[in-house]
Amino acid sequence: xxxxxxxxxxxxxxxxxxxxxxxxxxxxxxxxxxxxxxxxxxxxxxxxxxxxxxxxxxxxxxxxxxxxxxxxxxxxxxxxxxxxxxxxxxxxxxxxxxxxxxxxxxxxxxxxxxxxxxxxxxxxxxxxxxxxxxxxxxxxxxxxxxxxxxxxxxxxxxxxxxxxxxxxxxxxxxxxxxxxxxxxxxxxxxxxxxxxxxxxxxxxxxxxxxxxxxxxxxxxxxxxxxxxxxxxxxxxxxxxxxxxxxxxxxxxxxxxxxxxxxxxxxxxxxxxxxxxxxxxxxxxxxxxxxxxxxxxxxxxxxxxxxxxxxxxxxxxxxxxxxxxxxxxxxxxxxxxxxxxxxxxxxxxxxxxxxxxxxxxxxxxxxxxxxxxxxxxxxxxxxxxxxxxxxxxxxxxxxxxxxxxxxxxxxxxxxxx
Amino acid sequence: xxxxxxxxxxxxxxxxxxxxxxxxxxxxxxxxxxxxxxxxxxxxxxxxxxxxxxxxxxxxxxxxxxxxxxxxxxxxxxxxxxxxxxxxxxxxxxxxxxxxxxxxxxxxxxxxxxxxxxxxxxxxxxxxxxxxxxxxxxxxxxxxxxxxxxxxxx
Amino acid sequence: xxxxxxxxxxxxxxxxxxxxxxxxxxxxxxxxxxxxxxxxxxxxxxxxxxxxxxxxxxxxxxxxxxxxxxxxxxxxxxxxxxxxxxxxxxxxxxxxxxxxxxxxxxxxxxxxxxxxxxxxxxxxxxxxxxxx
Numbered sequence: 001x002x003x004x005x006x007x008x009x010x011x012x013x014x015x016x017x018x019x020x021x022x023x024x025x026x027x028x029x030x031x032x033x034x035x036x037x038x039x040x041x042x043x044x045x046x047x048x049x050x051x052x053x054x055x056x057x058x059x060x061x062x063x064x065x066x067x068x069x070x071x072x073x074x075x076x077x078x079x080x081x082x083x084x085x086x087x088x089x090x091x092x093x094x095x096x097x098x099x100x101x102x103x104x105x106x107x108x109x110x111x112x113x114x115x116x117x118x119x120x121x122x123x124x125x126x127x128x129x130x131x132x133x134x135x136x137x138x139x140x141x142x143x144x145x146x147x148x149x150x151x152x153x154x155x156x157x158x159x160x161x162x163x164x165x166x167x168x169x170x171x172x173x174x175x176x177x178x179x180x181x182x183x184x185x186x187x188x189x190x191x192x193x194x195x196x197x198x199x200x201x202x203x204x205x206x207x208x209x210x211x212x213x214x215x216x217x218x219x220x221x222x223x224x225x226x227x228x229x230x231x232x233x234x235x236x237x238x239x240x241x242x243x244x245x246x247x248x249x250x251x252x253x254x255x256x257x258x259x260x261x262x263x264x265x266x267x268x269x270x271x272x273x274x275x276x277x278x279x280x281x282x283x284x285x286x287x288x289x290x291x292x293x294x295x296x297x298x299x300x301x302x303x304x305x306x307x308x309x310x311x312x313x314x315x316x317x318x319x320x321x322x323x324x325x326x327x328x329x330x331x332x333x334x335x336x337x338x339x340x341x342x343x344x345x346x347x348x349x350x351x352x353x354x355x356x357x358x359x360x361x362x363x364x365x366x367x368x369x370x371x372x373x374x375x376x377x378x379x380x381x382x383x384x385x386x387x388x389x390x391x392x393x394x395x396x397x398x399x400x401x402x403x404x405x406x407x408x409x410x411x412x413x414x415x416x
Numbered sequence: 417x418x419x420x421x422x423x424x425x426x427x428x429x430x431x432x433x434x435x436x437x438x439x440x441x442x443x444x445x446x447x448x449x450x451x452x453x454x455x456x457x458x459x460x461x462x463x464x465x466x467x468x469x470x471x472x473x474x475x476x477x478x479x480x481x482x483x484x485x486x487x488x489x490x491x492x493x494x495x496x497x498x499x500x501x502x503x504x505x506x507x508x509x510x511x512x513x514x515x516x517x518x519x520x521x522x523x524x525x526x527x528x529x530x531x532x533x534x535x536x537x538x539x540x541x542x543x544x545x546x547x548x549x550x551x552x553x554x555x556x557x558x559x560x561x562x563x564x565x566x567x568x569x570x
Numbered sequence: 571x572x573x574x575x576x577x578x579x580x581x582x583x584x585x586x587x588x589x590x591x592x593x594x595x596x597x598x599x600x601x602x603x604x605x606x607x608x609x610x611x612x613x614x615x616x617x618x619x620x621x622x623x624x625x626x627x628x629x630x631x632x633x634x635x636x637x638x639x640x641x642x643x644x645x646x647x648x649x650x651x652x653x654x655x656x657x658x659x660x661x662x663x664x665x666x667x668x669x670x671x672x673x674x675x676x677x678x679x680x681x682x683x684x685x686x687x688x689x690x691x692x693x694x695x696x697x698x699x700x701x702x
Contacts, residue, residue: 005521010599017521030534032521034497036592038535039599109679132519146563147592150498151519159503159561160519169504180587181659182650184563188500195652198587198684251683301678316678337702338602338663341670341680343638349702361602362664362702496592 007394008033009083009377010040012280012387013128013149013156020397027378027397034150041378041397048360048372059371059403059411066330066354066369067415073328073352075303076101079317080334080356082282085382086391088406089284089291092332095413097304102326105288106334107280108300108316114245114278115289116299117256118389123263126242126275127388128155133162136272137238139176142201143246143279144183149387152279153188157244174234178204179248194231197221201252204228205262212236212269239272246279280387283377287385321347330354330412332405335361356405373405380404420444423476426469427460434458447473450487486548487570488539494566497535501558501567505530507544530558537566580624584616586634586669586685588662603700611663612641612697614689615648617655624691631692636685639668641698645689658689664700 008015015037021029030038049056052065070076078096081089082105096103107115118125131138138157145152153159158175165172177186177193180200186193196204200221207217211232217225235241243263253259259276266274280286289299296302296309301316303309313319317336320326322344328351336345338361348366355367358375374380379400383393424444435456437443446452454473460466499519502508508516508528515523522528527541542548546555547569558567594610601607614634626632632645643665648654660666662682669685 019521032499032532033535034499034532034592035495035535036596036599038497039596043599109682144590146496146498147595148590150496150592154499154503155519159500161509161513161517168506168509181589181648181654182652183589184496188561188563190560198585198657248683251679251681313676313678318674318678318680319676322672322674335602338667340667341638341672341682342664342668343670343672344674344680345667359602362700366702 006041006397007377007392008037008041009283009375009384009394010034010037011149012283012285013151014283014384014386014392014394015151015155016392016394022398025398036150040375043359043375047401048358048364048370050372051364051367051370053368054365057369062369062371063408063411063415066371066412069328069352069354069368070099070330070412071416073099073326075326076328076330077317077320077326078103078330078332079105079336080332081105081288082107082285083333083376084284084288084405085376085380085384086284086287086291087382088332088376088404088409089288091406091409091413093292093295095330095409096302097307098413098416100304100306101330102303102315102320103292104300104302104315104317104320105285106282106317106339107285107289108313109318109340110247110285111245111250111278111280112285112289112300113256114250114276115280115286116293117260118276118278119290119293119299122256123260123276124267124274125277125388127390128157128277128386129390130240130275131242131277132156132160132165134164134240135162135242136165136172137174137176137234137241139178139235139241139243140185140189140279141178141243141245142180142248142250142252143244144179144185144248145244145246145279146184146188148246148281149279152244153185157242158188176231176234192231192234194223194227196223199252201249202254202258205258208232208235209258209262209265212265235266235274236270238266238270238274241266241270241272241274243274243276244279245276277388284384286387286389287383290385290389318344321345324350326351328352328354330356331363331367332356332409333358335363337362337366356408358402371405371408372402373408374400374402376404382406420448423447423473426473427457428463428466430459432459486542486545488542488545488547489568489570490537490539491566491568492536494564495536496563496566497532497537498563499532499537500561500563501537502528502530502532504557504561506555506557507546511544581688581690582616582620582624582656583686583688584620584634584656584658586614586658586660586666586687588660588666588683588685591661594661594663608697608700609644611661612643612665612700613646613660614643615646615659616689617653617657618647619653619655620658620689621645621647624689626691631695631697632689633692633695634669634687634689636669636671636687638671641665641668642692642695643697660685665698668698 211217511526597606
């Protein structure tokens with residue numbers, strides 16, 4: 001049954017072993033993908049129509065209108081790109097340079113800071129394949145991959161056999177969850193679930209550092225020291241440990257220093273090595289961070305001026321919108337009107353929006369110009385970077401009836 | 417789920433052997449193992465004095481409609497399609513170590529018990545399940561790895 | 571005489587933590603303007619003691635509000651074994667985002683998972699529609 005495998009672009013895991021059946025130019029059956037992946041691959045063929053001012057429009061007219069909006073803007077914002085291929089992302093960076101635009105993706109309010117620290121080599125990391133082959137202790141911290149990346153545990157981090165893990169998860173692996181609620185992932189971890197109060201992560205990290213350093217671990221919320229020491233002992237005994245860091249942990253920290261320190265201390269005190277992997281949501285958010293980093297030395301929040309990139313939180317989508325610093329928005333594969341706080345994103349309604357997206361969204365409904373584009377991985381191919389930095393290339397499953405976001409970006413650039 | 421003993425208490429306890437078993441206790445065990453159904457006990461089915469017990473016992477087993485021969489039920493509406501059970505099932509691992517056993521799509525056409533189809537786990541070849549047959553054991557590989565109790569044995 | 575009708579509806583202060591849910595994510599991919607997405611998103615999960623205090627039942631609608639927004643969503647019991655009075659959970663969605671503060675201290679990161687709000691019975695009012 002060695003099949004013809006496709007890549008699922010439904011989340012940052014980029015599962016590369018998906019088989020499909022087709023019927024009437026649509027995906028009719030999907031094997032091995034999770035529930036979210038199946039929805040993603042089947043819905044890919046749904047059509048939406050490009051629009052200008054809310055009315056169906058020819059592509060050429062829409063391109064012309066989009067170029068006009070961008071030409072007239074003094075400081076346009078280019079945002080999104082977490083669900084675009086590396087190729088489209090590079091095109092968007094080029095366009096941002098040409099327009100002296102503010103460029104940012106969703107990572108500025110998601111796991112961007114962690115990817116940045118990773119690319120600056122501030123902590124030890126590894127690939128998911130390494131975890132499958134060698135991992136004996138894995139910590140899901142403020143992360144619930146069972147819901148966000150359903151095959152995380154079965155494909156890589158807990159249940160599969162690997163080169164040095166031939167005897168099965170019960171004997172050879174220990175999965176730990178640290179969270180403020182009993183998530184589905186925490187449930188699987190059973191007695192290795194450590195529930196902490198909201199905002200209690202920094203203290204828990206410091207207590208763990210004390211625990212593995214032979215000191216009595218203490219927290220203001222009186223987490224039982226005995227349990228903390230049990231956990232410290234599991235971590236100390238690890239030969240190949242990995243912390244999977246989610247948004248729950250990131251949002252609870254004032255700075256990344258404590259978690260970086262923990263990884264350092266564990267590398268000193270544990271039997272083997274310790275690693276950290278950010279559990280990145282969108283299928284190519286890490287790709288955007290890496291592509292922009294290669295170009296500018298920053299992973300997000302930049303403003304171009306005459307080819308040079310300025311960087312800082314003031315160039316994040318959130319701060320730029322809050323300060324009303326941008327006067328037009330080109331939004332690619334993202335729905336900020338749904339995903340950002342309404343108290344901030346309402347300012348987006350005061351400026352012209354160009355939306356490039358495979359499906360109709362709250363943002364596309366408010367856009368001056370909307371381009372209905374192909375779903376990458378379903379209607380078009382390309383390459384992307386998995387959450388652990390591995391590049392994955394993929395082919396389309398269906399023949400595209402719609403242009404790709406990369407093609408639209410190219411045409412807009414030509415029309416400028 | 418009830419025990420064999422509880423089930424036995426509801427049977428006629430006459431050891432009439434009409435069901436083909438040597439005793440009512442053996443019949444109870446056969447019911448539990450899903451070898452026989454309540455209808456295989458003619459006295460209980462036909463004699464009005466056992467009517468109430470017959471209905472009770474039938475009720476116990478009617479919930480298993482849609483269950484496989486091992487009593488495995490998939491609650492499809494709960495399933496995430498995460499594949500934890502597919503990868504953890506010892507029979508799946510033994511039959512396809514480099515495919516599902518390694519977390520990947522099935523590689524061999526060997527007898528896999530659990531696969532993911534359209535994002536939902538599907539049970540097949542259940543006679544291969546360790547909970548089935550003569551040397552059955554109470555394997556819980558697919559149950560304890562499920563985030564949502566989508567697999568149940570009744 | 572129904573004394574309850576003279577009392578202000580009991581109001582509960584909560585800290586809302588948002589989370590992701592696979593069925594909600596699936597529903598969004600299938601149709602973000604559809605009923606299923608609304609049903610899996612526009613809800614708040616609370617401690618059963620909090621439900622009791624507000625005299626609402628599972629499936630009733632409640633008003634969740636703060637200075638940033640005011641929404642009507644369905645209420646459910648969290649089902650968590652550990653009691654968590656005063657802490658509520660909502661799937662991350664356009665509905666929870668209507669309550670997120672605009673205060674970011676210049677970091678560019680809103681407090682998506684840390685929302686303070688009050689909850690009261692909506693007395694049968696309909697769930698807030700997804701629109702802008």
